[in-house]
Amino acid sequence: MKEIDKIAFIEIKNGQILSTRSRGKTKYYIPGGKRELGETDEQTLVREILEELDVQIKNETVKYVGTFKAQSDGAKEGILVKMTCYKAKYEGILSPKSEIKEIKWLNYNDLNIISEVDKKIFRFLKENGELK
Template sequence: MPALIDTVAWVRVEGGRILCARPRGKDVFYIPGGKREGAESDLETLLREVAEELTVSIVPATVAHVGTYEARDEKLTGGAVVRMSCYTGEYRGSLAASAEIEEMAWFSYADRALVPPVDQLLFDDLKASGTLR
């Protein structure tokens, strides 16, 4: 049975485009977020990861769950399954790539092939709802 990688992601869409980030040393973009540490809740993981990656603070009272997706990723060891719990939320501060992020970009649906399989499921839902152009 493939390993399960449990992640939390921040869905930030502006002008029909979604914010994505490429970690230093990687050639793929991801929805910002990451793996929980220890017994962290989804909210705690979201707040920590977004602050670490994009130097902004998510406003906890504005956070809303938008969906949880699972997909196998053959590029990961043993074809691991990635579970991504997705949340929206307002933020304070200025978006900027941290030391661990090489590049930030705003993607449209046309950029879907540049993100991992689990992120593509989110792209599909956002496109279907008219949120992502």
């Protein structure tokens, strides 16, 4: 079974989670992306969030949340996405950049517009009382 290794940024405010929609896509995804060769989780997180949201992650605040796996959207059956999630503080103002068309704050009622792996993350956050 093939896995796509991704790192995700979990930002929650007022019971809602930061999500993004890329150009040409209809679903929303938790921001982040694929690791480049030789990168650590933290390096991937910092690079991806700067590229997508134009903010600088404060390295000393990065905290592991969990790792989640599910069928990859749009991929053939059996290709999984592994999403390793982190929370962190950041400097700057969130702004869509690069392939990101839109930033949106979602809650647990938005399961119908997110990816399969994000659904698992939303359920985890809801069970922990972090997501409305």
